[in-house]
Amino acid sequence: MNTTYTLPIEDRLFEDYLKTKDSRSFNKLFELVSPWLHKSIYRITLDGEVSRDIEQDSWICLLRKKKYKKGNLKALIFTIAKNNALMWLRKTKVERAFFKDDYTVNSIDTSTFDEIIRDDNRIIIRQSISQLEIYYQDVAILYYFSELKVKEIANILDVPENTIKTRLRRAKERLVALLSPIYEKEFSH
Amino acid sequence: MSDNHDKLDDLFNEYNNKNKPKEFSKSEQKKRSDEILNKFNIEEEKNNKRISISGKVLFYAIAATLSVIALATLIIISSPSEYDLQNFTVERSIDLTSFRMLHEDEDSVNENDSEIINGILKDLSIDFTKDGNYYQCEKQIDGEKVKFIIETNTDKGHINLFQPNEYSLNSNISKLFDEIEYKIRKSFF
Numbered sequence: 001m002n003t004t005y006t007l008p009i010e011d012r013l014f015e016d017y018l019k020t021k022d023s024r025s026f027n028k029l030f031e032l033v034s035p036w037l038h039k040s041i042y043r044i045t046l047d048g049e050v051s052r053d054i055e056q057d058s059w060i061c062l063l064r065k066k067k068y069k070k071g072n073l074k075a076l077i078f079t080i081a082k083n084n085a086l087m088w089l090r091k092t093k094v095e096r097a098f099f100k101d102d103y104t105v106n107s108i109d110t111s112t113f114d115e116i117i118r119d120d121n122r123i124i125i126r127q128s129i130s131q132l133e134i135y136y137q138d139v140a141i142l143y144y145f146s147e148l149k150v151k152e153i154a155n156i157l158d159v160p161e162n163t164i165k166t167r168l169r170r171a172k173e174r175l176v177a178l179l180s181p182i183y184e185k186e187f188s189h
Numbered sequence: 190m191s192d193n194h195d196k197l198d199d200l201f202n203e204y205n206n207k208n209k210p211k212e213f214s215k216s217e218q219k220k221r222s223d224e225i226l227n228k229f230n231i232e233e234e235k236n237n238k239r240i241s242i243s244g245k246v247l248f249y250a251i252a253a254t255l256s257v258i259a260l261a262t263l264i265i266i267s268s269p270s271e272y273d274l275q276n277f278t279v280e281r282s283i284d285l286t287s288f289r290m291l292h293e294d295e296d297s298v299n300e301n302d303s304e305i306i307n308g309i310l311k312d313l314s315i316d317f318t319k320d321g322n323y324y325q326c327e328k329q330i331d332g333e334k335v336k337f338i339i340e341t342n343t344d345k346g347h348i349n350l351f352q353p354n355e356y357s358l359n360s361n362i363s364k365l366f367d368e369i370e371y372k373i374r375k376s377f378f
Contacts, residue, residue, distance in 0.1 A: 023226055030222035031215070042210035051210065052221070059225045060232065125204045144201040172194045179200070186196050 008155075011073045018066060030059070033074060036146040036156075037081055043145035044085040044126060054084045074156040082141060086130055128178045136171035143168055272325040277338050277351035280363070283370055284347055285377055302341045302348070305376045309369060310339075330361045337362060339369070348373060 007015070013029040016022065034055065041058075042051040058081035062068075068076055129140055142153045150168065154161040180187040213221065306324060310317050317326040317339075324339040338351035350366050 023223065026226055027219050027222045030225070031218050034213075034218060034221070038213075039210055043205065043208055046208055048211055056221070056225050056228065060229045063225075063229045122204065122208065125201065144205070147205065169194075172197055176193045176197055179197070180193075183200065186200065187193050 007071055008073070011071055014062075014073050015070075033077060036142070036148055036152075037078060039147060040078070040141050040145040041081050041085045044082070044129070044141070045088055046122060046126075050088060051085070054088060055081060058084050072158060075158055078138070078142070078156060082138070089126065089130060124179065124182055128175050131178060132171055132174055135167050136174060139164055139167040140171040140175065143171075271336060272320070272323070272338060274338070274351065276354055278354050279349050280337075280352040280356075280366055281370060282343075282345075282347045282349045283373055284345075285373075286346055305373065306339060306341060306348075309372045309376065312372065313365075313368065328365060330365060335362055335365075337366075 010029055010032055013025045013032075017025040017029065037058075038051060038055055041054050042048065045051045045054065058077060061080050061084075062073075062077050065076075129137060129144070132140055138157060139153060142148050142156060143150075148156070150161055150164050153168075154164045157164070176187055303319075310324065310326065313328070315326050315328045317324045319325075322340055322342045324341070326337050326339060328335055328337075335356075336353060338349075340349040340351065343349060350369060352362050352366070356362050
C-alpha cells in the first residue's frame, strides 16, 4: 500500500515561497497563521505596536532560517514569536514581584485603585503563564491566549490530541497552584 | 479540581475579553505581510552587499598577498643578477702559470684553488657563496657593503678578481684586492 505523506498547507506555502519568491504564497501563509499567532503575542505583551513588531521580527527570523524541519512550520513560528514576546516581557520588567510578600495596597491612591487592580490582574495572568514549564506553557498560551481548540493545538505542535489534553490538564493544575494565593476567593482548596 | 479548572477558564476568558487584540482586515493582513517581505528583502540585500564587499576585500587581500609574494620571489630571483658578470669588471687577473706547471694533475690543482680561496675569504671575514668557479663575495668597506667576484680555474689558470663596474680603480676595493692577491700568491708559492 502506498502512503503519501502530505505536508501541511502552511509548510507547502513556505516551501513554495522559498523556491519561487512569489509573495502570494507568503501572503497566504501569513493570512493562515497570523490571526492566532498575533493573539498570543498581543496577550503576552498587551501592546498593539509591540506585538506587531514582535510578530514582524519573528516572521523575518523564520525567513532567514530557510532550512527547517519540514512539517513543523507552525510550531517553529509559534516558538520564535512566543520566545520573542516573553523576552520582551522580561526586558521591560513589566512583571512585578507579586509572588513576593512585600506587596501592599496601603499606599495606593483610592481613585486609581480599580485601574491598578485591573493592571495587576493582567500582570499576574502573564506572570503565571511565563512561569510554566515549556510544554505546558506552549499549550496554555495556544489554548488561552490564541483561543484555539485542542485539535488545532495538536495540529500546530504536531503532537497527538491526547498528549495535548494531558498537557493542558497539567498546565491548568500548575496555573491554579500559582494563582490561588492571589485569587483566594475564586479557587477552592 | 475540575471546578478550579473551570474557574481558571473563566479568569482567562475575562482576561481575554478585556484584552482583545486589533482584528486586521484582509487588506491590512496583506499590507502587513508585504511589509515583512519588504523588510526582509532589504535586509537580505544589505547582507548580500556586505558579503560582496567582504568578498571584494578578501579578493584584494589575496591579490595584495600574492603581489607581495611575487615581488619577494622576483627580488630573490633577481638577486643573483647582482652578481651578473655584466655588472662587473676584471680588476686584476692573478697569473699562477708558474705554479700550475709544477702540478701535472689538474684535479688536484682545482681542489687546491678552492681550498686556498675558501681559507683566504674566511680569514678576511668575507661573506661568500660559491657558484661553480665563481665566488660571489660581499664585504663591508667603510660602512658600505661591496659585492665582488672571484673567478677560479680560468682557461689560462689565472684567478680573476671582479669589482662592480661603478667602482673606480682608486676605490678602497683595490686595497682589499691587494690583500687577497697577496694571500693567494703567498698560499700558492
